[in-house]
Amino acid sequence: MVAVVEVSAGPRTTVAYARAALGLLPGLRPSGSGTLPDVEILHRGVTVDRGHLAAYDRICGFRLTDLLPATYPHVLAFPLAMRLMSDPGFPLPLIGLIHITNRITVHRPIDAGATLDLTVRAAALRDHARGRQFDVTTTATVNGAEVWRGVSTYLHLDGSSTAPAPTAAAPAFPAPGGSVWRIPARTGTDYAAISGDRNPIHTSRLGARAFGFPRPIAHGMWSKARCLAALEGRLPDTYTVDVAFKKPIPLPARVRFHSTQEGATRTFSLGSEGPHLAGVVTP
Template sequence: MDDLTQIIDPPPSRTRLLLDGVRALRKPKLDGAPLLPKARLVRPAVELSAEGIAAYGRACGFRREQGVPLTYPHVLAFPLHLMLLTRPSFPYPASGMVHLANRIRQHQRLQEGQALRLEVYAARWVAHPKGQALSIATRAYSAGALVWEGDSLYLRRGVADPVGAPWDEALALPSDSLVRTQKWLLPADLGRRFAKVSGDFNPIHTSVIGARLFGFRRAIAHGMWTLGRALAAQQPPGGLERAEVQCEFKLPILLPGQVALWNLPASGPRRAFEVRNGAGDKPHLRGLLSINENLQ
């Protein structure tokens, strides 16, 4: 183990994460290019508990017969994301970082009761047209084997001359061929309910006042709730062996609100989908789900 690997056991409390977030609201003006954080944060044995999976399933619409939700390990690792983003050494305030995109790959079936070693680290800077983006990697191991991995892209808007490779991962989907398959009515307290199972208590999701401080008229739904809800409508029963989902978060969903799932009829291993507004003309999320394909 090198001196950049830090074992996080026990995990930070919600109070600790909130206080760290408050302390990270103001950062000194950056002089020069940002430095990529070097720490690798590790939780050595995180159980895929039946209770936690059930609570997450109720929040997003998963059924027990669908097995462990593809997005669930992200929830377990998210406190480590916050720890990276709220550290004094991180060059930007954590509040205001926008979750742009996510890519998740599962390499082996996950089971209730299984213990995962979770590792989280800053993978790379990405130069985005709207500012500086950062890719945070999450890796999950079981018995020494990589069983699940996620890459989350976060954006700090308004940064001039961003560093890193240009962002070129936009999903090209056959949007004109998608059909509406479900409609969802979202309650005003959805953000608070999902925060309890995800640990993401960002005030833009949980409070009208907090949302207005960041330019939103009302609280907005978590992007990872939207992805989870879309996958709950598509993940087959019996659990997943191998799967991959790529998604981009588009327009925010104001709460309360009404949205709809649009996708192609299931045929083959790949399923394109979007979550759109009630009128069906504006996307909130765009994604591509691949099931039981060989993942490179």
């Protein structure tokens, strides 16, 4: 039976990352061979700060509206996920985890004035060609009805590689047409400040180098949000959007966004010399 832990807020993410960093010390590092905690973190009565939402919209490229972007509940629930994954009993270290896929299902548009109940749970610890992976499932409900669900898959490398193996087929690159985006170096720190995701691979050159990246890389969820922002006005009210994060985006960057529609299905991609992100929207 799943144990439900109700909280009034998640931890400050800077504190959670500091606690996670301590777990990397010799003798304190999780072995990766344990089991995931059978726990669900619940936060009731979450409301949206309009100023925070507006800042998020600006950073990710969304228009300012009274509806939440599809990726925004992920940010609201991120402190809960941090609480779960930075717990000393969690079997994998938080710092160094790589976000390899993300699925979001929007059951209905969410008004920014809605009061949400959020839950976060980790499950399905399993082998990967490069290490161990698991899923973090987040739900948002309004008056007891689920309106949003997100599933993030994270990978812990086994130490033999600094990059994950491909996780899904991607469109051929370079894709013809599309739009060229210039992503400034500050994107990592700007998004970290608004999302709470202060993983040093996104905010620090030293932190990035410690995990094999020559310079800080863009957040995967920023790149997904930026792609969905580019598709505003062309998405249905209810849909599922799957994304595979293929290759890190070192900052600053120049990338090409491409999108095609076939019937009710829309595919999109982001890449430069190769694919960084491949996504599909299904109604």
